Amino acid sequence: MTAQPSATDDESAAEPDSALVTARRQLERAATHVDVDPGVVERLKHPTRVQQVSVPLEREDGSVDVFTGYRAQHDDVRGPYKGGLRYHPEVNAEECTGLSMWMTWKCAVMDLPFGGGKGGIAVDPKSLTEDETERLTRRFAEELRDAVGPTKDVAAPDMGTDAQTMAWFMDAYSMQQGETIPGVVTGKPPVIGGSYGREEAPGRSTAIAAREAVRYYGREISDTTIAVQGFGSVGANAARLLEEWGATIVAVSDVNGGVYDPDGIDVSAIPSHDEEPEAVTRFATELDAGDDVSRLSNSELLELDVDVLVPAAVGNVITADNADAIAADIVVEGANGPTTFAADTILEERGVHVIPDILANAGGVTVSYFEWLQDINRRQWSLERVTEELEDHMLEAWEDVRTEVDDKGLTWRDAAYVVALSRIAEAKETRGLWP
Numbered sequence: 236m237t238a239q240p241s242a243t244d245d246e247s248a249a250e251p252d253s254a255l256v257t258a259r260r261q262l263e264r265a266a267t268h269v270d271v272d273p274g275v276v277e278r279l280k281h282p283t284r285v286q287q288v289s290v291p292l293e294r295e296d297g298s299v300d301v302f303t304g305y306r307a308q309h310d311d312v313r314g315p316y317k318g319g320l321r322y323h324p325e326v327n328a329e330e331c332t333g334l335s336m337w338m339t340w341k342c343a344v345m346d347l348p349f350g351g352g353k354g355g356i357a358v359d360p361k362s363l364t365e366d367e368t369e370r371l372t373r374r375f376a377e378e379l380r381d382a383v384g385p386t387k388d389v390a391a392p393d394m395g396t397d398a399q400t401m402a403w404f405m406d407a408y409s410m411q412q413g414e415t416i417p418g419v420v421t422g423k424p425p426v427i428g429g430s431y432g433r434e435e436a437p438g439r440s441t442a443i444a445a446r447e448a449v450r451y452y453g454r455e456i457s458d459t460t461i462a463v464q465g466f467g468s469v470g471a472n473a474a475r476l477l478e479e480w481g482a483t484i485v486a487v488s489d490v491n492g493g494v495y496d497p498d499g500i501d502v503s504a505i506p507s508h509d510e511e512p513e514a515v516t517r518f519a520t521e522l523d524a525g526d527d528v529s530r531l532s533n534s535e536l537l538e539l540d541v542d543v544l545v546p547a548a549v550g551n552v553i554t555a556d557n558a559d560a561i562a563a564d565i566v567v568e569g570a571n572g573p574t575t576f577a578a579d580t581i582l583e584e585r586g587v588h589v590i591p592d593i594l595a596n597a598g599g600v601t602v603s604y605f606e607w608l609q610d611i612n613r614r615q616w617s618l619e620r621v622t623e624e625l626e627d628h629m630l631e632a633w634e635d636v637r638t639e640v641d642d643k644g645l646t647w648r649d650a651a652y653v654v655a656l657s658r659i660a661e662a663k664e665t666r667g668l669w670p
């Protein structure tokens with residue numbers, strides 16, 4: 236057992252912790268609730284390796300920029316490293332390492348035969364033309380050629396990347412290897428071995444987690460108000476599905492801010508980030524004076540008095556500075572790491588239930604697993620089958636976590652960690668990798 240870290244840091248006086256620091260503190264806290272060898276916990280605080288590469292790009296005006304790319308590989312005791320590639324200006328080694336740790340727990344909570352990885356390039360994808368994005372991605376795949384592979388480390392989309400990025404990555408890797416290897420990435424377009432339903436999967440699982448959480452606390456999703464921050468792969472798909480299930484989506488946002496209507500926004504009328512970046516902003520600027528919809532900032536959205544808040548954009552948006560002002564009863568983490576460690580403690584004390592990222596948004600990696608199986612077998616599943624199997628996997632994981640919540644009186648995050656840690660520790664013990 237490991238000592239429980241103090242959660243009383245004056246985070247408001249400083250920058251929020253990095254993803255790595257938060258992930259380590261969450262691990263230490265969860266380890267106090269499960270009988271795991273402290274040596275295993277110590278090992279899990281560190282990645283196996285983090286690769287840093289330079290990715291040169293000739294711009295369309297003939298100048299050359301050199302971007303920095305990373306791939307963090309945290310743990311592979313349960314299977315190949317698995318996780319997304321993010322294109323965002325704030326990508327760095329520490330962030331990728333923290334995110335790769337969360338992938339290890341996420342795959343274990345879902346009982347998938349994968350470990351955790353994460354990577355990306357420190358670049359603003361909106362500053363690149365499509366041709367530049369393609370060349371940057373192909374060069375990144377070339378630099379990572381020895382690190383990745385269908386049985387070693389399987390990449391996928393994350394913020395700022397999409398199915399087309401995965402297609403370029405897979406093509407570049409396949410050209411290096413001299414044969415077509417679809418299983419090096421997941422989240423590809425279905426025409427080249429991608430899975431139907433992968434694009435909407437993290438949003439679907441986030442919606443399922445919201446539905447089950449609302450039910451657990453005695454309500455139905457059709458009887459709830461919901462605010463969603465971020466309108467990308469996770470946020471837009473979650474909002475659309477929740478609306479389909481009868482929930483009232485009162486607010487959505489993109490990077491510039493959001494829109495609010497207490498009677499509900501027609502979210503199907505707004506394109507997702509993938510279809511049109513900053514579309515919520517365009518929607519907001521086209522509002523008529525007579526519309527009931529008003530504009531609000533991203534911080535105002537987080538503090539709306541709703542039943543369910545879904546932060547589905549970036550990390551560290553619920554911090555010690557605003558945790559007291561969160562008025563939702565339930566927070567469902569669509570994004571990775573939206574809640575800092577200090578904020579988590581404040582929300583717990585205030586009785587706000589947080590359904591953690593490693594359970595809520597795990598639909599993405601779960602359908603990635605389905606895609607990986609389809610690639611190995613060279614046999615595509617129907618959308619209906621993917622949707623059904625994702626629902627089953629989510630409900631099984633939900634039950635595993637709920638049992639820990641009920642039996643041990645844990646928070647949903649600690650319970651999810653307990654499920655994950657137990658599986659990882661058992662695998663390490665069985666394989667004899669430790670001590």
Ligand SMILES: NC(=O)C1=CN([C@@H]2O[C@H](COP(=O)(O)OP(=O)(O)OC[C@H]3O[C@@H](n4cnc5c(N)ncnc54)[C@H](OP(=O)(O)O)[C@@H]3O)[C@@H](O)[C@H]2O)C=CC1
Nearest residue numbers: 394395437465466467468469489490508513548570571599
């Ligand atoms: N894609 C996936 O498979 C998975 C993603 N995740 C996590 O979900 C989160 C979102 O990822 P994803 O949906 O893929 O990303 P996308 O790139 O598809 O969309 C991101 C959305 O967030 C908005 N956004 C960007 N920065 C901010 C900000 N500072 N404040 C508010 N909104 C912002 C963007 O606005 P705009 O359109 O204006 O740029 C866009 O609407 C990330 O934390 C990611 O790691 C988790 C599981 C799987």
Ligand SMILES: O=C(O)CCC(=O)C(=O)O
Nearest residue numbers: 318319391393599600603
């Ligand atoms: O689909 C995957 O492999 C991983 C998606 C991802 O990066 C995540 O869940 O955070």
